[in-house]
Amino acid sequence: MSLKNNLHQLKEKYRGKKMAPAFNALHTFLYSPNETTHSGSHIRAVDDLKRTMNTVIMALVPVLIFGIFNAGYQHYAAVDAANGVIRQASLFGNFLTWDNFLMGAWTVLPLVIVSYGVGLAIEFLFAVMKGHEVEEGYLVTGMLVPLIIPVDTPLWMLAVAVAFGVVIGKEVFGGTGMNILNPALTIRAFLFFAYPTWMSGDKVWVHQAVDLAGGPDAISGETVLGFLAQGRATEMSYSVADMFYGFIPGSIGETSTLLILLGGLFLIFSKIASWRIMVSAVAGSLVMGLIFNGAVSAGWITETSTFYGLMSFEYWKHLLVGGLAFGIVYMATDPVTGAQTNRGKWIYGFLIGLISVLIRVFNPAYPEGVFLAILLMNVFAPTIDHYVVKGNINRRLKRAKNAVVLPGEGEGKADKLKAETV
Numbered sequence: 001m002s003l004k005n006n007l008h009q010l011k012e013k014y015r016g017k018k019m020a021p022a023f024n025a026l027h028t029f030l031y032s033p034n035e036t037t038h039s040g041s042h043i044r045a046v047d048d049l050k051r052t053m054n055t056v057i058m059a060l061v062p063v064l065i066f067g068i069f070n071a072g073y074q075h076y077a078a079v080d081a082a083n084g085v086i087r088q089a090s091l092f093g094n095f096l097t098w099d100n101f102l103m104g105a106w107t108v109l110p111l112v113i114v115s116y117g118v119g120l121a122i123e124f125l126f127a128v129m130k131g132h133e134v135e136e137g138y139l140v141t142g143m144l145v146p147l148i149i150p151v152d153t154p155l156w157m158l159a160v161a162v163a164f165g166v167v168i169g170k171e172v173f174g175g176t177g178m179n180i181l182n183p184a185l186t187i188r189a190f191l192f193f194a195y196p197t198w199m200s201g202d203k204v205w206v207h208q209a210v211d212l213a214g215g216p217d218a219i220s221g222e223t224v225l226g227f228l229a230q231g232r233a234t235e236m237s238y239s240v241a242d243m244f245y246g247f248i249p250g251s252i253g254e255t256s257t258l259l260i261l262l263g264g265l266f267l268i269f270s271k272i273a274s275w276r277i278m279v280s281a282v283a284g285s286l287v288m289g290l291i292f293n294g295a296v297s298a299g300w301i302t303e304t305s306t307f308y309g310l311m312s313f314e315y316w317k318h319l320l321v322g323g324l325a326f327g328i329v330y331m332a333t334d335p336v337t338g339a340q341t342n343r344g345k346w347i348y349g350f351l352i353g354l355i356s357v358l359i360r361v362f363n364p365a366y367p368e369g370v371f372l373a374i375l376l377m378n379v380f381a382p383t384i385d386h387y388v389v390k391g392n393i394n395r396r397l398k399r400a401k402n403a404v405v406l407p408g409e410g411e412g413k414a415d416k417l418k419a420e421t422v
Contacts, residue, residue: 053139059263067252068108071151072100075207107207111146114155118162137176144184147253150204161191181378182337205249224321228309243320254323264329273333277349281328284353289315310361327370337378344384
């Protein structure tokens with residue numbers, strides 16, 4: 001109680017001053033606001049921005065916990081492989097090995113701390129400079145960023161990328177709710193294009209892969225997509241169960257399709273994320289995968305082709321590997337940068353799934369295409385909504401024009417029909 005009183009006193013002391021947004025944010029983060037309105041009519045609702053962000057974080061926590069475990073598991077599996085020991089994945093047996101969690105926590109938690117520390121510091125700085133309250137939008141972005149990068153990403157590199165993404169991808173547009181690109185994906189894109197050797201290859205997905213006994217050729221932490229892109233599918237030993245549960249190398253939070261699916265259902269049930277975008281994105285990826293599988297079956301693509309590995313990969317398995325499922329559930333459904341109309345959401349999601357698989361197949365140097373696909377559709381989302389709304393207006397105008405005005409109804413019915421088109 002004393003902490004709450006002290007924070008309230010500081011808040012009152014700095015009311016109206018330059019540092020007020022910082023103290024208000026700290027007070028609101030720890031406790032419910034102690035201010036109430038006394039006049040006028042108001043709508044009471046529980047779906048404010050902070051609760052919405054907290055709900056998304058709740059859906060991300062299981063993914064983060066598994067990502068911590070898998071980071072440790074992949075490290076020790078690589079150590080065993082370097083010594084000639086093959087470790088068998090077991091959903092329950094591996095979870096009982098606490099060394100996996102300890103190693104994973106040692107590598108993953110610093111990434112989370114840096115992501116939140118740098119991002120929130122910039123948010124506070126801009127709030128103080130502009131004199132507005134600190135917005136809660138970065139609460140989710142700060143959690144997403146560590147989950148979509150390789151486990152051994154240097155902390156200084158992450159700090160630079162977060163600063164770029166928050167300033168250029170968000171604050172220059174006016175802050176939360178005004179940005180046209182997903183800030184977390186902007187950070188990921190910056191990392192990929194500025195430091196490509198740290199974001200791809202077969203030595204970045206497993207902690208200390210390069211330092212393991214035997215030198216750089218001792219182990220390979222290549223992802224499933226990496227094996228397929230290089231035409232080495234026969235060397236891959238991961239089963240469908242490994243892909244579904246998440247016992248595969250990859251970005252920290254992208255490997256467990258099972259937990260991502262549960263998180264998506266939770267977001268749909270809580271009405272935070274759009275099920276239309278999720279369903280249509282899944283449909284788009286399946287359609288594109290089927291087209292490529294059909295091309296292989298028809299003999300248009302032979303085993304000597306550069307694209308054969310990813311084209312022949314079963315269409316439904318695309319959802320089990322890489323960041324496609326994670327991107328569909330947690331990134332494509334961003335309410336700020338995604339489509340706003342219901343019909344637009346169907347188009348927006350379908351194109352994300354379609355383009356994601358398209359980039360995977362035709363760009364072997366970057367087989368993970370979901371993030372580029374979502375960023376591309378972020379740019380086109382307003383255009384999609386524009387034409388959807390325009391189409392609705394034209395249809396209503398046509399209905400109004402063709403409506404039959406009966407005698408006695410006069411201009412009243414025509415005026416009413418025209419009003420419906422606004």
